Structure formats: structure tokens, C-alpha cells
Amino acid sequence: xxxxxxxxxxRYLYVLALPGLLFLIVFAYVPMAGHLIxxxxxxxxxxxxxxxxxxxxNFKFFFMGSDWYKVxxxxxxxxxxxxxxxxGIALLLAIFLSEIQNALxxxxxxxxxxxPYFISWxxxxxxxxxxxxxxxxxxxxxxxxxxLDPKNxxxxxxxxxxxxxxxxxxxxxxxxSIIFLAAIAGISGEYYESARIDGxxxxxxxxxxxxxxxxxxxxxxxxxxxxxxxxGDFGMxxxxxxxxxxxxxxxxxxDTYSYRALRQLGDFGKSSAVIMYxxxxxxxxxIIFNALAKRIDNDASLF
Amino acid sequence: MxxxxxxxxxxxxxxxxxxxxxxxxxxVIFIYAFSGLFxxxxxxxxxxxxxxxxxxxxxxxxxxxxLIPHDFTLYSYEFVMKGKxxxxxxxxxxxxxxxxxxxxxxxxAMYAYVLAHPRVKYRNxxxxxxxxxxxxxxxxxxxxxxxxxxxxxxxxxxALILPYLLNPFFAFIMVSFYRTLPYEINEAATxxxxxxxxxxxxxxxxxxxPVLATVALxxxxxxxxxxxxxxxxxxxxxxxxxxxxxxxxxSNINISAYVGGSQTTYTQPLPTYGAQLATVCLTIGPIFxxxxxxxxxxxxxxxxxxxxx
Numbered sequence: 069x070x071x072x073x074x075x076x077x078x079r080y081l082y083v084l085a086l087p088g089l090l091f092l093i094v095f096a097y098v099p100m101a102g103h104l105i106x107x108x109x110x111x112x113x114x115x116x117x118x119x120x121x122x123x124x125x126n127f128k129f130f131f132m133g134s135d136w137y138k139v140x141x142x143x144x145x146x147x148x149x150x151x152x153x154x155x156g157i158a159l160l161l162a163i164f165l166s167e168i169q170n171a172l173x174x175x176x177x178x179x180x181x182x183x184p185y186f187i188s189w190x191x192x193x194x195x196x197x198x199x200x201x202x203x204x205x206x207x208x209x210x211x212x213x214x215x216l217d218p219k220n221x222x223x224x225x226x227x228x229x230x231x232x233x234x235x236x237x238x239x240x241x242x243x244x245s246i247i248f249l250a251a252i253a254g255i256s257g258e259y260y261e262s263a264r265i266d267g268x269x270x271x272x273x274x275x276x277x278x279x280x281x282x283x284x285x286x287x288x289x290x291x292x293x294x295x296x297x298x299x300g301d302f303g304m305x306x307x308x309x310x311x312x313x314x315x316x317x318x319x320x321x322x323d324t325y326s327y328r329a330l331r332q333l334g335d336f337g338k339s340s341a342v343i344m345y346x347x348x349x350x351x352x353x354x355i356i357f358n359a360l361a362k363r364i365d366n367d368a369s370l371f
Numbered sequence: 372m373x374x375x376x377x378x379x380x381x382x383x384x385x386x387x388x389x390x391x392x393x394x395x396x397x398x399v400i401f402i403y404a405f406s407g408l409f410x411x412x413x414x415x416x417x418x419x420x421x422x423x424x425x426x427x428x429x430x431x432x433x434x435x436x437x438l439i440p441h442d443f444t445l446y447s448y449e450f451v452m453k454g455k456x457x458x459x460x461x462x463x464x465x466x467x468x469x470x471x472x473x474x475x476x477x478x479x480a481m482y483a484y485v486l487a488h489p490r491v492k493y494r495n496x497x498x499x500x501x502x503x504x505x506x507x508x509x510x511x512x513x514x515x516x517x518x519x520x521x522x523x524x525x526x527x528x529x530a531l532i533l534p535y536l537l538n539p540f541f542a543f544i545m546v547s548f549y550r551t552l553p554y555e556i557n558e559a560a561t562x563x564x565x566x567x568x569x570x571x572x573x574x575x576x577x578x579x580x581p582v583l584a585t586v587a588l589x590x591x592x593x594x595x596x597x598x599x600x601x602x603x604x605x606x607x608x609x610x611x612x613x614x615x616x617x618x619x620x621x622s623n624i625n626i627s628a629y630v631g632g633s634q635t636t637y638t639q640p641l642p643t644y645g646a647q648l649a650t651v652c653l654t655i656g657p658i659f660x661x662x663x664x665x666x667x668x669x670x671x672x673x674x675x676x677x678x679x680x
Contacts, residue, residue, distance in 0.1 A: 080567035088482025102513015180410035188596035209435035343510035
């Protein structure tokens, strides 16, 4: 009866934990029953438990078509671009910012670079539209002013991986550079001082001191990003691309695909099968890459 | 002796600094230029949105978005503010953000405290239950059925508040903060006859203000910027938060019916762009009015979250 004794002894503490625990049970664990729908022919009237079992039919539908390959590729490809470009540019910025001696310049630059982090994807979407729309977009106006033909960018799927990557870098460079700057600030000044005395240039100091000493932070962030590579950013993709069907070939990710299957087609079974596939793949990659990250940095598994 | 070496060293360092080679100087200029340019690119869209919200619709149609518009007008704001939608959307966003943040902060602070408390035998089980939800989600379908069919929260404000009440990541940020507090505080409180509830609310919470402020801002930003929940569960225009209003203005054909207000007397063309720009400014306004304050706490929070300092 150790369980009851423990609960009674620390009753006040368990009372404090109760709302949070209830929340997790109701909003995180109970809806996991939804995964069952992947194996059922779901009918609203019958509910999750009453609907007929159909084995793997929903999965067959999904995997027999070409959609599964397309959305999986888009999810991994876009996330890969985001990780490489996002972390790369942020690292560059953090190193440069840390080299800037003028405190005011540094502070202003940092504040401006961090600004996009705070706005919603729909505001970003509005800004992207202002740049790229056919008739009044800034890009087309600029092209026209220089005697070039305006283009309808919202009908050209091939450029959108690049557009989305630029948007991602724009939004998150500030965020990641803060993490890198904190890591750089943790490097002892003595390294730089002795390097200077030995006549090292700034560039050499960056290559031989800064980079090796924050290498682990970069690797850990990259590994954690790769761990979540099966999860597209729904808010970002759906916020910016929305229901612009011509762009689906390069921008449709697993999350937007399953959302449309659910909300626009009302196909609960297919949507569940897609999500089940994503959750299982996601769980495997997260466990593998979190374990790798943990080998480098003991605290990293928290993410 | 120490001092002398120090002096020689700093003299030498100063000399090297003065003797910067040409390429060294070039590198420094490049660093300033690159960060400055990047900062400008980050800022430019904000400027364009802000300044063109004061431009006339006809000017945007004719010249496109301008760095500095030819003449200024408040017509877009008048148009948006005259309607009912902006007031109700602002009300919904405010309400959801305030109620959500207060509840979420309280629940998270209490829950994280227990996870961090060394006397709680099952804290590791609780931690694992929390962590597992980060790596294996319920998925969209189960979540949708829960909110819509089981809890019947469609088209209610609770659908916008309840799902975000406990964010495991924020909870773990708080756990790592509580762990830095000396356990002697609890012992002293127990000796003085306080039970764990009193200890938490009267001693622990007041000394946790910095991390509470940080987590509160994280939650507030999440509630304020979210459109996913409204997209999923809110069809009623009256309950559209600001983010949904922006979405409607971008995609809606009949904006005058959506924005509401007087439908008859328009002396100027409908400000389609103007309404979007003005609404965006009204939406991001509160964040940037408080920006220096907000930025400081976010930097702190991100640094704690990343390095567990």
C-alpha cells in the first residue's frame, strides 16, 4: 500500500499537480484513441468504438497513391532546408554580432533581427503576399519598373521551397542566433586574449576558437531538428500557402495534407492513417536523434 | 610582477589592434555591413506594412507599396474601426490571451513545482508522462473529435483556451528553475508550520517572478498569435480572434460585409489592402509597444531553455 501512503503523505503536492495531470490525460492521452480510427471505417454516428474495423484499408489507400511519397518528400525536404539554412545563417549572424564592438549598433541590429519571431504566420502570410502578388506585389512592380515581365508567383510551385526557406530564415534567424550568442558569451575571454597576443587575426580567432567551442550547440540543435523532421510546421505552411492548390506539388506537407483530408474532405479514416504514419515515423526519428543529441550534451534530451 | 606582465600584454594587444592589416579592416567592415543589411531586411516588411496602412487605397493600386507614401490618410483605420468585427475580434483575442495566460501559468507553475520536488516519489513517472506527449502526439483526428464531439466546445471561447493550458516545454523550463532553489527554503517553511500549499503560494511563487514573467510572455504570445484552434473550431464570425480576421481579410471577397459597419456611404473605394494593413498593425501593435520589455524576457527564456542555465 505504498502508493496510497505516498499520496496521503504528500497530498498537498499531488493536489498542486492535479490540474496539470488532468489536462495531460484529457487533452494529450484520451485523444490518442483517435489513432484507432486509422483501422476503422469511421462514421460519426457510430463513434470511435462503434465503427467497423477494416484492418489496413485506410493505409492501403494512402500508400497506393502517389500522395504519400510526395508529402513525405516535401516534409523532409523543406525541413532539411530550414534546418541547414536556418541554423547556418543564424550561426553566421551570431558570430558577426559577437564581433561587433559598437554596443549600440549591436543592440539595434539584434533587436531588429529578433522582430519577425514575434508575429503570427498569418501576418507573415500577408507580408509574403504583399511582396509576391501578381498585380500590386513589390517584386512584380520592381520587375515592371525595370522593363521585365511580371510573373504570377502563386502559380509557380518550383520557386516555393526557396520562398519558404527565405521566410523561415527571416523569421527564426534572430531566435537561433540568441542561443548561439549565449553559447559564445560562455567562452572564456582568455582564449581570445592569448590568441591576440600570438597575433591571430579576427578571422583566425573565429575559425580556431569560436567555431570549435560552440560546435556542440550547433550539432545538438541540428540533431533535435532532424528528430522532428517528419513534423511539418502547419501554421507556417497553411498560413502562407493556404488553399492555393497550384502550389501543393512542392509545399504540401504531411500536416497540411492530413488537415485537408479531415476538414475539407471529411475523410477521418484517411487523415488518421496519415497521422498514424507520421506519429510512428516521428517517434522513431525523435528517439534516435534525441539519443544522439544526448550523447553530445547531457541536458539536450529535454527538447 | 603580475601587474607588470599584464601591462606588457595589454600594451602589446593595443599595438596589434592599431596595426590592423587592411584585410582585417575589410573583414570588420564586412561584419558590420552584413549584420546591418540583415537587420534592415528583417525590419523592411514591418515598415512597409506600417507606413502603407496610412496610404490611400488608390495610391497602393497605382504605385504599389511605397517606402514613403505620397500622402497620408487614416481612411483604412476609419474603415476598419467603424465596423463591428475589429472590436469583437480584439475582445476575443484579449480575453483568450488574458484568461489563457493566467490559467496556463498557474497550472504550469503548480505542476512543474511537483515535478521538481525531491520528496515526491512519483515525480519521474509524472515527468515521463509529460515528456511522452512531446514525442508522440494524439494527432489531429483524435484531437478534433475530443474538442468537437466529446467536449462539445465548437464555437466556444474555451476551444481557444483549454488546449494550450499546459505546454510541456514551458513546464520543463520551470522545473529547471525550481531545481536551482535551495531545499532549505522548504525545510524552514515546514519548521515554521506551513504546509506545502502555503509554502508554494507564499514563498516559492514570489521568488519565482523572473521565470514566471518569462513563461507568461511565452504563453501570451502563443495565445495571441494562434490561428490553428480558431481555424479548426470556430465558424462563428463573432468569435473570430484577430488572427482569423486577418485570414478572412486576405481571402474574403466581400470584406465590407465581413468588417461590418455602415454599408451604404462609401465616398472612396473599399480599402482592400488598407483594411489588411490596418488590421495587421492593430494586431502586432501591442507586441511592439512593449517590445523592449518583451524582448528582454524572451532572450532570457530562450537562453534558459537552450542552456538550462
